[in-house]
Amino acid sequence: DTEVTQTPKHLVMGMTNKKSLKCEQHMGHRAMYWYKQKAKKPPELMFVYSYEKLSINESVPSRFSPECPNSSLLNLHLHALQPEDSALYLCASSQGPGTANTEAFFGQGTRLTVV
Amino acid sequence: QKEVEQDPGPLSVPEGAIVSLNCTYSNSAFQYFMWYRQYSRKGPELLMYTYSSGNKEDGRFTAQVDKSSKYISLFIRDSQPSDSATYLCASNNQAGTALIFGKGTTLSVSS
Numbered sequence: 479d480t481e482v483t484q485t486p487k488h489l490v491m492g493m494t495n496k497k498s499l500k501c502e503q504h505m506g507h508r509a510m511y512w513y514k515q516k517a518k519k520p521p522e523l524m525f526v527y528s529y530e531k532l533s534i535n536e537s538v539p540s541r542f543s544p545e546c547p548n549s550s551l552l553n554l555h556l557h558a559l560q561p562e563d564s565a566l567y568l569c570a571s572s573q574g575p576g577t578a579n580t581e582a583f584f585g586q587g588t589r590l591t592v593v
Numbered sequence: 594q595k596e597v598e599q600d601p602g603p604l605s606v607p608e609g610a611i612v613s614l615n616c617t618y619s620n621s622a623f624q625y626f627m628w629y630r631q632y633s634r635k636g637p638e639l640l641m642y643t644y645s646s647g648n649k650e651d652g653r654f655t656a657q658v659d660k661s662s663k664y665i666s667l668f669i670r671d672s673q674p675s676d677s678a679t680y681l682c683a684s685n686n687q688a689g690t691a692l693i694f695g696k697g698t699t700l701s702v703s704s
Contacts, residue, residue, distance in 0.1 A: 484636075511691060520681055520694035521637065534691060568636055580625040580685055582692055584636040 481505075484569050484585035492593055493559060499588045501552040501569030508574030510552040511582065512544060515566045521584075527552060528574055559592045566590075596620050599682055599695025608704045612669040616682035616695045619663065623684040626658050627692065628667045631679045640680075641667065672702045 483502045491497050501510065509528050513521035526534035527546040535544075541563075543555040552569055566589050572582040599616045606612055614628075625644055629637035641656035643649045649656045657666040665682050679699045683692040 482636075518697075520697050521692075523691045526691055566634070566636075580690070581627055581639055581642040583639060584629075586636040589634065 482569055482571055482583050482585035484567075484588050486588060487586065488589050488591075490591045490593060491556065491559065493561075495559075496555070496557045498556065499554040499567055499569075499590075501554075501585055502550055503571040503583070504550055505571060505583070506549075506573075507571035507583075508549060509572045509582075510546065511570040511572075512552070512554050513568040513570060513584075515568055515587070521568055525554075556590075559590075561592050564591045596623075596693045597682060597684055597695040599698055601696045601698055603699040603701060605701045605703065606672055608672060608674060608702055610672050610702070612667075612672050612676070612700060612702075614667040614669075614680050614682075614698050614700070616665040617663055618665065618684055618693075620684075620686065620693075621663075622686040623693075625685050626656070626665050627683045628654075628656055628665075629681040629683060630676075631681060631697070633678075637681055672700075674702050674704045677701050 485500045511526050512524040515521045523536050524538045525544045530546045541558050545553040566587040568587045570582040570584045597618045628641040630640050631637045643656050643658050646658050646660045653670045655668040679697040681697045682695040685692050
C-alpha cells in the first residue's frame with residue numbers, strides 16, 4: 479500500500495478563517511513533506527519533517543504552521559491567508575534519512591481557495 | 594541556473610507513438626531520479642524510480658539515467674490517450690531530503 483491520504487479534498491476559506499489540512503500515511507515512512515503547487519507549475523517545497531521533527535522550512539510565511547503529531551500524521555494549520563495562497567497543497571512521504579530509498583509518494587492534494 | 598531543467602512542451606503525439614521525455618540536471622551529487630505523472634487537478638503519481646546510472650523498464654515505460662552527461666529520460670512505448678498528463682522529473686542526493694523538480698512536460702496523445 480503506497481497511499482497517502484489527504485483531507486479535505488477541497489477547501490474554501492475566508493481571509494480571517496482558521497482551518498487545518500490533514501495528511502496520513504501508514505507505510506512506516508519517517509519523512510513527510512508539504513508542497514504547494516500553483517497551476518501549470520511544479521510542486522514547490524514548503525516543509526520537511528524527519529522523524530517527527532521539522533528539518534526544513536523553506537521560508538514559508540508564519541500564516542502556515544505545520545505540525546507532526548506522530549509518525550503517521552502531518553497537519554498544516556492555516557490562518558489569515560491571502561487570495562494568492564490559493565493552490566493545490568500536496569502532502570508526501572518517503573522512508574527517510576538513513577534508508578536506501580528516497581522515492582516520495584504523494585497524496586491527491588487539497589485544493590484550497592481563499593476568498 | 595535551476596538544478597533540474599525540463600522542457601515544458603506541450604508535446605502532442607498520435608496514439609501508438611513512442612514518446613521521449615527528457616531532463617537535465619546540474620548537481621553532480623544527485624543520485625536518485627524519479628518520474629511522476631500528474632493528471633489535471635490530481636497529486637503526482639510515482640511512475641519510475643532509478644538510482645545512479647542505467648535503465649529501468651516497467652511495462653511500456655523505460656527510464657534512463659546517464660550520469661556522465663547528467664541526462665534523464667523517460668520513454669513511453671505504444672502511447673495511449675490515457676497517457677495524456679504532465680510528466681515531472683525529480684531528483685535528490687540523499688534519502689529524506691526534498692525532491693528537486695523539473696518544470697514538467699505536458700503530453701497529449703490523440704486517438
